[in-house]
Amino acid sequence: MSEQQLPVVVIGAGPIGLAAAAHLVDRGLEPLVLEAGPSAGAAVREWSHVRLFSTWAEVVDPAAEKLLAPMGWVKPDGATYPSGGDWASRYLQPLADVLGDKVRFGARVTGVSRVGRDRVVDAEREQQLFTVHVVNADGTEQRLTARAVIDASGTWSTPSPAGGDGLPALGEKAAAEHISYRVPDFKDPAVRARYAGKRTAVVGSGASAFTALAYLADLAKEAPGTHAVWILRRGIGGSTFGGGESDQLPARGALGLRAKAAVDDGYASAVTGFRTQAVERDAEQLVLVGEDGRRLDPIDEAIVLTGFRPDTSVLAELRLNLDERLEAPVELAPLIDPNVHSCGTVYPHGAKELAHPEQDVYVVGMKSYGRAPTFLAMTGYEQVRSITAALAGDQDAAERVELTLPESGVCGGAGLFDEPESAEESGGGCCATPAVVQLGVGAPITSGGC
Structure with missing residues (x-):
């Protein structure tokens, strides 16, 4: 098999991995998604x-839609x-089905x-x-040969x-049964029972923390004694709750307003400047x-939403x-660094910024994005559009920018992204001195929500 006939191996059949496969097909290249x-x-x-704070129009990749449309797929309004479940069942799975044997499930890349x-x-x-080393669901090992590799395995x-x-923190692992590192599903009766009438610490300041605070506030209205203790590693400033009505993604702005309302209405209390060193036992509770x-x-419980980090061991x-x-x-790092990233958006980028010595x-x-928090699905779609153009030898298309990102409406960017992967709080980078937020006045929820 010649090099041109070999596949481009894509690691991960999530939104960006499947979009990469769709763009490769559109370019006449052979993908193999593992x-x-x-x-x-x-x-x-x-x-x-x-629920995502981007609309369906913003989370369907154009090349993917081009593959799906002839198969009778109807794009949602x-x-x-969409919720995460909607995204997976109504878009991602149909896309994988159209790609057919170009997607292989139960195939874990080990190196x-x-x-x-x-x-x-x-x-x-x-x-x-x-050479791509793979362990299949039945335990068998394989060695696959590829002309290029696109790692879209995420950080989940x-x-x-x-x-x-x-x-x-000291004692954190020992207290694991009382700690969740994901936003719990409060529609699940067992989950609601776990947090109802309890004091729950929410650690983090991104979109996931906002979501958890909003969910706990809703639960508190039904279950007296339910209270959230919001742990922030920094203080509360003008950008703490996001861009609000200034955010060009309305649901993203509304999510921050829901978190602010949870504090204003007394369902959550904020503890600022707190960096956890230890988690200690106090009978059946934690300190x-x-x-x-x-x-x-x-x-009684802790929901830790301090971000995710990449595993590049493979x-x-x-x-x-x-x-x-x-x-x-x-x-890419200077464009997304939360230590210095200022107002506005992350500049769209592609093959040039994502290239490596290899x-x-x-x-x-x-x-x-590593540990940076500002990722949007549409950013990933632009990445793979550019990369697949480069792999196909179309440098003009690879260097062309075909995306305009929405303004966040805040200085800095901590926690503003689609997937519920709340980023660790950044400590600066604002283009103006943040105003102090006077808590105590309820903010209306204008639209959207997570």
């Missing part, structure tokens, strides 16, 4: 109860907001390298194809801990201890050039 889970959007299905070359060897490196499996130093020595009142034998802070490609290897989607 998905560890049993179905398309396996990670998305785990947050099926959470573009002005409505990628150059054929016969570990990361140390220079000799004739660029002339070697890629590697949530960040409660510890303020990026490591698990959070801060680095400054503060000990909070006992809680690419360990390849030569990647990642930013030392964000673990994002070095050319030619024809790309990390895309949420994983490409």
